[in-house]
Amino acid sequence: MYFTDIPGQAELKSYLTSLVAKNRLxxxxxxxGGEGYGKLALALALSTYLQCPNKxxxxxxKACPSxxxxxxxxxxxxxYAYPVIKKDKLKREDTTSQxxxxxxxxxxxxxxxxxxxxxxxxxxxxxxxANINVAECNQIYKxxxxxxxxxxxxxxxxxYAELLGKEGNRLLKIIEEPRPDTVIILIAHDRSAxxxxxxxxxxIIPVPPVDDxxxxxxxxxxxxxxxxxxxxxxxxxxxxxxxxLSLGVQNELTYSEDLIKWLRVSYSGxxxxxxxxxxxxxxKGRQELVNFLDYGLHFxxxxxxxxxxxxxxxLRLTQxxxxxxxxxxxxxxxxxxxxxxVVFEQALGYIKRNLALKxxxxxxxxEISHILKSEVDNFVS
Ligand SMILES: [Zn+2]
Numbered sequence: 240m241y242f243t244d245i246p247g248q249a250e251l252k253s254y255l256t257s258l259v260a261k262n263r264l265x266x267x268x269x270x271x272g273g274e275g276y277g278k279l280a281l282a283l284a285l286s287t288y289l290q291c292p293n294k295x296x297x298x299x300x301k302a303c304p305s306x307x308x309x310x311x312x313x314x315x316x317x318x319y320a321y322p323v324i325k326k327d328k329l330k331r332e333d334t335t336s337q338x339x340x341x342x343x344x345x346x347x348x349x350x351x352x353x354x355x356x357x358x359x360x361x362x363x364x365x366x367x368x369a370n371i372n373v374a375e376c377n378q379i380y381k382x383x384x385x386x387x388x389x390x391x392x393x394x395x396x397x398x399y400a401e402l403l404g405k406e407g408n409r410l411l412k413i414i415e416e417p418r419p420d421t422v423i424i425l426i427a428h429d430r431s432a433x434x435x436x437x438x439x440x441x442x443i444i445p446v447p448p449v450d451d452x453x454x455x456x457x458x459x460x461x462x463x464x465x466x467x468x469x470x471x472x473x474x475x476x477x478x479x480x481x482x483x484l485s486l487g488v489q490n491e492l493t494y495s496e497d498l499i500k501w502l503r504v505s506y507s508g509x510x511x512x513x514x515x516x517x518x519x520x521x522x523k524g525r526q527e528l529v530n531f532l533d534y535g536l537h538f539x540x541x542x543x544x545x546x547x548x549x550x551x552x553x554l555r556l557t558q559x560x561x562x563x564x565x566x567x568x569x570x571x572x573x574x575x576x577x578x579x580x581v582v583f584e585q586a587l588g589y590i591k592r593n594l595a596l597k598x599x600x601x602x603x604x605x606e607i608s609h610i611l612k613s614e615v616d617n618f619v620s
Pocket of ligand 1: 291292293294301304306
């Protein structure tokens, strides 16, 4: 992974490379930020950059043996620790990241923006809980105690560092008194789950969402969507590359059409139309319904902004969506929007509990129908 492979994050990339140029890179850092913002990819690119003897001020050279090894995740001076599960006949307490290196290499190569769910799927264990254990911490000590083989640094990445739990205490000493050529990069989604003692010894590097322009370029380079759908997906992804990649595989996005249809049918209250809609939406499956509900929540957040400000100019909606939103103002006020949001949020919760989709969609439709047809109180416009 190289910096130029990663969409957006221009400011952060130049900050990191400038730290290296000034020889002021901290021994321990914590990359933290939301899902799909590129934390792991940036940590990998930084490791490659650090080890490359021919680096420029922007990126590694991409051609030397060091770059090649780093890129294939086989550089002897770059170590990876990540949550794992029990493996075959090994005891769980003896299992460490080393036992899953082939799976890790495939995962990082194919899904560098993947999350824990994707990783567990890679391990063929979607229902297991992975963690980072004592043996792993001991291994990290061992790794960083060794002399460098061929690189300029000993680099240790720890992905999902929040899963260290109290074992994080075991790393304090090595973070506090590192060898001069050691760099430890913790990567965490949920900073609040990390021990304070650990956080306070790291330089915290917040990773922001990927900007819209970079996201749009990424989507255009990967998928052949209409320009309206590209824009819709850019807004919907909201800086999350994983989300953009998982939604972009469809040939066209029909979320906004589906939402409008849903609201129209709910408003009509026509039983036949409701049954037909349920029959149409249910076969799309659980994940698609999650994506759709996510879209609905995104739309209504923007819609509330419209109600608040009275202008559609700065909304993260496409032109068509803006027009729909403007027309909706006559029918759906603040109060009703808030109620519909609750229905969507609850449905997201129910989906995880394996409720039959038809029942769920039918329930939602009836609830939304009830909300839309209720008397318009407290109308603010
Ligand atoms: Zn190089």
